[in-house]
Amino acid sequence: MGIGHPEYASTMYLLGKVLSQQGKDAEALIEESIRILEESGLGESPICIQRMRYLSTGWDSFDTTNAAELLTMTLQTMGKLKESEELLERCLEVRKRILSEEHFQVCIIFNVSRDL
Known part of the structure; x- marks a missing residue:
């Protein structure tokens, strides 16, 4: 699939959420997953919007x-x-x-x- 594939972005996003839940800084991973989606033409997709929303809410969601x-x-x-x-x-x-x-x-x- 490769680094620029949306599935790769999904893996990065989930890893970022797990690291965040462990109290580690994972914002860069989630931002990178959003960037990949945007470059794939999925910047306005529900998945991308959900990830952007996650960045704004953090753990308490x-x-x-x-x-x-x-x-x-x-x-x-x-x-x-x-x-x-x-x-x-x-x-x-x-x-x-x-x-x-x-x-x-x-x-x-x-x-x-x-x-x-």
Whole structure:
């Protein structure tokens, strides 16, 4: 596919989100994924707009916690339970700040993390 391919940009974006969730600076990766989409003629696509929106919201967004939850399943499959648990805990804290502690989405994450 190559470095300028939209799928490469998607991989960069997801990696950037994961690094961001780990507290690392990943803004450059996400910006690069947006640049690749723009150069591919996808600068006004819903995917590109979503990435731009992510840059403006950071960790405290549903998009970020949704991506992190999906990543936790991959980590579990790979046998990386500690990393998966840490990521789920972070998702739980974000959801608690956005929603109430009694919200069903918070309860679901809590129950999944407890089962690890």
